[in-house]
Structures are given as C-alpha cells and as structure tokens.
Amino acid sequence: MEVFHYHNDQLFCEKTSLKQLAAEVGTPLYVYSRGALEENFKNFDNAFGDVPHLVCYAVKSNSNLSILRLFRDLGAGVDIVSGGELFRARQAEIDPQKIVFSGVGKKNAEIDDALNTNILIFNVESKAELDAIEARAKFLNNQARVSFRVNPDIDPKTHPNISTGLQEHKFGISTVEVIPLYQYAGMLSHVKVVGISCHIGSQVTSLDPFLQAAQKIFELLRRLEEAGIRLRYVNLGGGLGIRYHDESPPSIADYAQALRKCFAGKKQVLILEPGRILCGKAGLLLTEVLYVKKSDRRRFVIVDAGMNDLIRPGLYDAYHEIWPVERNASETFIADIVGPVCESTDFFAHDRKMPITQKGELLAIMDTGAYGFSLSSNYNSRPRPAEALVKNNAYQVIRKRESYEDLVRGEKGL
Ligand code: LLP
Numbered sequence: 440m441e442v443f444h445y446h447n448d449q450l451f452c453e454k455t456s457l458k459q460l461a462a463e464v465g466t467p468l469y470v471y472s473r474g475a476l477e478e479n480f481k482n483f484d485n486a487f488g489d490v491p492h493l494v495c496y497a498v499k500s501n502s503n504l505s506i507l508r509l510f511r512d513l514g515a516g517v518d519i520v521s522g523g524e525l526f527r528a529r530q531a532e533i534d535p536q537k538i539v540f541s542g543v544g545k546k547n548a549e550i551d552d553a554l555n556t557n558i559l560i561f562n563v564e565s566k567a568e569l570d571a572i573e574a575r576a577k578f579l580n581n582q583a584r585v586s587f588r589v590n591p592d593i594d595p596k597t598h599p600n601i602s603t604g605l606q607e608h609k610f611g612i613s614t615v616e617v618i619p620l621y622q623y624a625g626m627l628s629h630v631k632v633v634g635i636s637c638h639i640g641s642q643v644t645s646l647d648p649f650l651q652a653a654q655k656i657f658e659l660l661r662r663l664e665e666a667g668i669r670l671r672y673v674n675l676g677g678g679l680g681i682r683y684h685d686e687s688p689p690s691i692a693d694y695a696q697a698l699r700k701c702f703a704g705k706k707q708v709l710i711l712e713p714g715r716i717l718c719g720k721a722g723l724l725l726t727e728v729l730y731v732k733k734s735d736r737r738r739f740v741i742v743d744a745g746m747n748d749l750i751r752p753g754l755y756d757a758y759h760e761i762w763p764v765e766r767n768a769s770e771t772f773i774a775d776i777v778g779p780v781c782e783s784t785d786f787f788a789h790d791r792k793m794p795i796t797q798k799g800e801l802l803a804i805m806d807t808g809a810y811g812f813s814l815s816s817n818y819n820s821r822p823r824p825a826e827a828l829v830k831n832n833a834y835q836v837i838r839k840r841e842s843y844e845d846l847v848r849g850e851k852g853l
Pocket residue numbers: 497500518541542601638640641642643676677678679712713714715716751755809810814
C-alpha cells in the first residue's frame with residue numbers, strides 16, 4: 440500500500456485520516472509516516488549488504504529529534520554540519536562513533552564540542568580548517584580523526600543551487616591540492632588522517648555523476664596508497680534524488696549496486712550521507728484553503744501555509760504535487776496555489792490543474808519530508824508549524840506548533 444493513499448476518497452497517511460489529524464492538531468502541519476521512514480532506511484542500509492558500511496543520515500534534511508531517534512534505533516549514524524546539529528545528535532543519543540562533521544565553516548567552539556564528543560570524523564574542507572582543528576585538538580590535548588572532502592569537479596546535473604561538486608563551488612579541496620595536504624597532515628600530531636570524502640550535490644537523478652565521482656575518489660585512493668598513505672574510510676556523500684514530478688531517479692537498489700561494483704575489492708569502510716532519499720517522500724504538508732480569489736487573468740488558491748513553512752518552490756522553483764485531502768470535485772480548474780506571506784515568491788504551484796477547491800478544504804503538499812520543516816523560518820512573524828509522526832492509526836505530535844510567545848522569547852527585557 441502507498442504510504443499516502445485514498446480510502447473512500449479521503450486521504451490517509453498509513454491508517455490515519457488526514458482530515459481528522461488536521462482537525463485535532465490544526466494546520467499547517469507536517470505529517471510523516473513512520474512506516475515509510477523505517478522502510479526507506481532499511482532499504483538503503485540493506486542495499487549495501489555485506490559491504491562494511493555506515494549510513495550517516497544527513498541531519499539537515501529533517502532534524503526532528505524523533506526522526507533522529509527513529510533512524511538511530513535502526514543503526515544509523517549522522518552527518519552534521521553545525522554545533523546545533525551536533526547538539527541534536529547528542530540529544531538523540533547517536534553513538535559519537537557514528538557522527539561525521541561536514542561543512543566549510545566550522546567555528547572553534549563547534550570544533551571543540553565535536554572533539555569533546557569524540558566524533559568519528561571531521562570532513563575537512565580546507566588547509567585553514569585543518570590547521571584550526573590541529574590547534575584546537577592540541578589545546579584540548581586530544582586528537583581529531585579527519586577525512587579530506589575532495590571536490591571532484593563533476594557536474595551532478597541538478598539545480599545549480601544544490602550542486603556542490605564543481606570547481607567553482609566553495610566545497611571541498613581540488614584533486615590537485617589534496618595529496619600534498621594528506622602529506623602535510625601526516626606531520627601534524629593532533630590530527631589523524633583516516634579517510635577521504637566527497638558529496639557532489641543533491642537531488643541527483645542519474646547514476647553517472649555518482650560513478651564519475653567515485654572513480655575519481657578511488658583513483659586518489661590508489662595514488663595515496665602509492666605514497667604510503669592508507670585510509671580506513673571512504674565517504675561518498677549523499678545526493679540520491681527522488682521523484683517529485685517527472686524525474687526518473689535510479690532506485691536505491693540500482694544506486695547501491697553501482698557503488699558496490701566500484702567498491703569491490705576495497706578494504707575501507709564505506710560511509711554514505713543520504714538525506715532526501717530517506718525522508719523526502721515520507722512527509723507531506725497539510726494546509727487549509729483560506730480563500731479562492733479570482734482576478735481578470737488568474738485564479739489564486741490562498742492557503743494557510745506560507746513560504747516560511749516550505750520554501751522549496753520559492754527558492755528553487757521546485758515542483759511538489761498538491762493533492763486534495765477529500766476527493767469530492769470532479770471538475771478541475773487552473774490555479775496558482777499561494778500562501779499568506781507578503782512576497783511574490785510565496786507560492787507552492789503556478790498554473791496548476793487542480794480539482795475545484797473551496798474555502799475550508801484541506802490540501803496536502805506532497806514529498807515535503809526533506810528540506811521542508813528544516814528550511815522553515817519565522818518570516819512575517821509566523822509561528823512555525825507542528826510536526827506529527829504517524830504509525831498505523833495513531834500519531835504523535837513530535838514538534839509542538841510554535842506560539843506567539845515563542846516568537847519573542849529571546850527579545851524580552853532587552
Ligand atoms: N552530505 C553533505 C555534505 C551535504 O551537503 C548534503 C546536502 C547531504 C549529505 C545530503 O544530501 P541529500 O541526500 O539530501 O541530497 N535545500 C535543498 C537541498 C540542499 C542539500 C544540501 N546538502 C533542497 O531543498 O533541495
């Protein structure tokens with residue numbers, strides 16, 4: 440059974456009616472299927488079979504503590520990119536030896552926290568960062584395990600704003616500079632070089648860029664071994680895309696099989712950092728229609744979710760399907776689905792063919808489990824939405840709706 444499906448023309452998440460959920464918790468509301476999250480993780484993890492590997496879930500895609508705990512219970516590690524994500528990982532009691540720390544701009548305080556936590560690996564993105572980590576580890580009388588993040592200069596053929604592995608991007612270290620850096624790092628006393636990593640971009644919908652990047656990494660590994668540098672970990676990042684509209688991304692099985700083939704005969708532990716593929720299709724955003732407004736040229740469906748709740752359409756022109764929660768209209772109209780925020784980029788769809796929709800009806804903005812809530816903000820002083828996790832016919836509110844008081848919490852008495 441599909442996770443989100445109609446039963447008697449009512450939309451359900453697993454066995455929970457979304458109409459009832461909205462009536463009890465209100466809208467806008469993110470809804471996630473526990474079954475889908477678990478199944479996605481297991482599929483991904485099992486697809487790598489007996490290859491020694493560690494799946495480090497990319498916390499940024501959906502950082503809710505309950506979701507981190509759910510993946511933790513299935514054996515996941517995490518990929519973090521900030522002190523805040525490290526804090527979340529610790530709150531979720533993720534094994535520190537399953538935490539990898541990526542990102543181009545780690546601050547001293549964040550490095551110290553990660554050292555004190557004894558995380559598995561820092562994915563280092565520059566010589567300057569390596570020097571900072573050496574200095575902090577020395578100060579703390581500690582030793583950091585590091586990987587260099589290589590920029591393989593591969594075009595992932597995804598949206599320009601979410602590709603990261605080309606030479607013009609700020610991410611990683613070029614293949615030319617990286618070998619001397621390994622040699623330099625070998626002379627430092629408070630870092631221990633244990634791996635190599637890369638991440639070429641997100642929402643990648645063909646295998647080719649992954650394979651090209653992997654080949655570059657394995658070629659570097661060979662050259663490093665020739666130079667007497669042996670590594671224990673190879674991290675091939677995240678990035679596997681999902682179907683939002685008409686894309687046809689590789690399946691998890693095909694992706695894993697292709698990477699396993701490249702990896703055959705290697706002695707390292709393979710690390711992967713999936714985000715979107717684990718949670719993207721496991722979530723939707725429920726919203727209520729506030730008004731239907733007609734102008735000479737267009738029809739607008741104004742809903743109670745805004746770009747502060749889900750910014751992907753406004754930011755990347757991303758396509759999300761929008762389904763009615765009750766399927767009772769047989770006729771359709773063409774409309775723009777927009778939010779209440781005072782910006783023209785506050786939209787969820789343009790010129791979308793929709794079943795005729797009235798005030799008070801509920802809509803579900805699909806495939807918003809990844810980079811939905813985690814990219815939300817309080818713009819226009821809008822409290823952020825609640826999040827609910829569904830299991831069969833029961834649900835749990837895993838994040839309370841913010842209140843107006845929450846909005847001004849840090850501003851009192853100043
Ligand atoms: N590892 C690193 C170092 C990353 O930077 C990312 C994502 C991932 C792993 C996980 O990538 P995934 O498997 O989720 O594709 N806000 C954008 C996506 C930004 C992705 C940033 N990095 C969006 O809404 O499409």
